[in-house]
Amino acid sequence: MGVAAGELIVPFTGAIQAAFSVLLTIAFGVVAAQCNLLSPNAAKEVSKLCVRMFLPALLIYKIGSNLHQDTGVRYVPVLIWSISYTLLSVLVGRVLTRLFKLPAWVAPAIAFNNTTSLPLLLIQSLKQTQVLDAILIGGESGSEAMDRAESYFLVNAMVSNSLTFALGPRLLRPGDEDASNELHGEDDDLENGEANGDGGSSDMERGPDGIVDEETSLLPHQLTKPANRVEVKGYLKTRAWFNNLSPWLQETLEITWHFANAPLIGAIVGAVIGLTPALHRIFFSPSNEGGYLNASITAAIKNIGDLFASLQIIVVGVKLSKSLLRMKRGEHSGEVHKGSLATVTLIRFIIWPLISIPLIYAIASKTKLLDADPMLWFSMMLMPTGPPAMILVALADVTGAAESMKMTVAKFLTISYAVTPMICFAVVGALKATEAAIDQ
Template identity: 35%
Template sequence: MSGSTNSSGMLLSTFSGAFQGSISVLLTLLAGYVMARRGYLNHQTVRNVSKLCTTLFLPCLIIEEMGPELTARKLSIVWIIPLWGLVSTLFAHAIGYLGKRVMKLPYWTVVACGRPNSNALPLLLLQSLEHTGVLDTLSQDGESVSKTLDRAKSLILLNAIVQQTFTFQLAPTIMARDDGQKHDEDPESQGRLRPGPGRLTSVVQDSERVGLLHDNDYDGSEGSDETRAGESAYTRAVDDIADKPDIHWPERIKFLEKPLKKTCNSISPVLLGAIIALIIGITPPLHQAVLDEDGALYSSITQSIVNLGELFVVLQTFTVGAELAIVRSSHPGVLATSWVLFVRFIIMPAIALLFVWGTAGRGLYVDDKLVWFLLVLIPAGPSAMLLVSVAEIVDINQGAIAGYLTIAYLISPLMAVVCSLGLSVVTSAAERIS
């Protein structure tokens, strides 16, 4: 009887902690939303801060949290985390594509189904679970709660690297097809100029055409304004070319130019941070100098990396809220929204729960309750906020995506149910090895 009571109490604590974590995420999003609405942030500022988060703060967080865990021995133990992250996201994309074909949904729903929030939301949830005592039940023997949280962060970020790399390789190609679909279905749009900066050729042609029209047909101020605008755009375009340095690779190594540039362009800051963390983690002298508290570089370089990395979670969430306020949202459609939410909050959590229930504690991978719990958490929850960024990159309408994401994060407290069920499955699986 007392065992049942303790189990119920732990499930209630898990639900409470996860619910509080979800609310904290919503409040942080709301703060960013309100500040952007009040005019403290504009679109360019939000874009710059968001890029700063993924270019600097997230790689620093990866080095800080993953470096101590990226040893050959530890990687051989937790290999299931990145593998399950990749397999689950591939499976979710396949489900999303099936729904898109059957229900004639836009292509962005495929990526929305397949790409969960893999960093900010899980990290905030874990921090909330630490304060409610839930992480105590997931700790290894003799492990402190703070050490368990650090280990959980490193595993979450290990999965985030896989998700981030996969997304930026696949998502733009998928979502760009919505633009082609839009132009095919809207004949009037085929002759319409696309938004965004023009090419040099267009600027030169516009300047020449406007000048001819002004000389021959117009004497009013409107023509003069158009001419000045065209000449200004032309001058800016030519200046950009003039300012660009003329750099040539030496003839002896010129054959390396294209492959090296292609490789550099394909390495994201997140992947670069992971490579640095791996090098530091598996190289004993570097590991001792950078990651050990008594190391020569710990008080200087390591602490600066820690300070920058700790800015990521909250600032990224705040920026996302501001982005939702700035991007003009539109109705995403009842069918599209319902389908994606069904996949993200019902289908994928159910698959994760079944996977852990059927495989955990059977000798297939590490017997670690924290790892099992994260296997449930990884595929579940709302879609990643970077969908808006990808939509902006490929130049498609962001309104429907922003509208869907607003709804998805408003119901993100449902993750409390997933966390409670996950702990129940983990507790059940742990009985097999006790």
């Protein structure tokens, strides 16, 4: 019993450090909002910036640097496993939400776990505590193994984020409080512009004497007006063509379009660079070995990619601050039902580890389907485990969910990360199962 307790202390400490760092980052977001350093509208824009720029950059760097022609095959099981457990989670979330009449946000909370910020922070904490030294391949350093583990988790994140924005809006069922301006304003502007015959241009583009602000194009008016007219006509013709399609084909195209998101594009770019020897050398080799872009473009991509995890969590703190202010004033600030919280926690922290750890252990020890990389086995065991994704905040923003739901999601995420040290049991189980698979 004493040995078991001793084996639990180190990973438990690592899990606490990872969870505490997340909670502290949320607290910084609350402070930023309270001190008027970051408004809710600015936080919404930052959330979109994280998903559409910072996360793709992170995927390009991590996947591109770790993917080679001779190691690419080991990522195939990660893709298959990520798609499988996410789709199964979507099915479970949809069934439970309908069966027990749970709030709409419970379905995506069950379906999409944190596949980016928490795993990266957890791996960093475990690296510092040297917990994973027992499953390192002979001769390799801990840093090399941790980088490889991060690349596995990021491939998983690419799949999860693609499915989140493809299937998430249907699970979340957006409210109409914020949706009208965001979802329909662009169409109305385009139609009005065409009706006025100005190609969608505003008074701000009518000439040098017109109104100029930060959104005014720097190009000459003679260039912007024809370009806007062509853009509007192309949009209206495309929409007319789309409306003439059969309903089932329209739905198929909409679902396919949702999959074409920025994280997926970033992952594809990273894969192309990694699997093309010439590009891999130019982007990731040392400068004196042909890496001519390593110190410039690659460094810039890495710098903005590293911003993703912390900024996405700060946005949650801003949302939480707004909820706390409403609560203080006695207004409705979103409510997290105990049953919903217990359901999500049970599935994410207990049921999925009980499924994934024995399953991956059996595949690694009894078959040749997985590459002989213990870090791959360990990563796959932990992929379905953990609290709901922070990106649910961005999902609520881009789908136009009701403000009360956004604040509920922020509260729920904060509570979920407060109980995140529970992941230590899954970490210990995955570590022991990986060691046992090595001995087979």
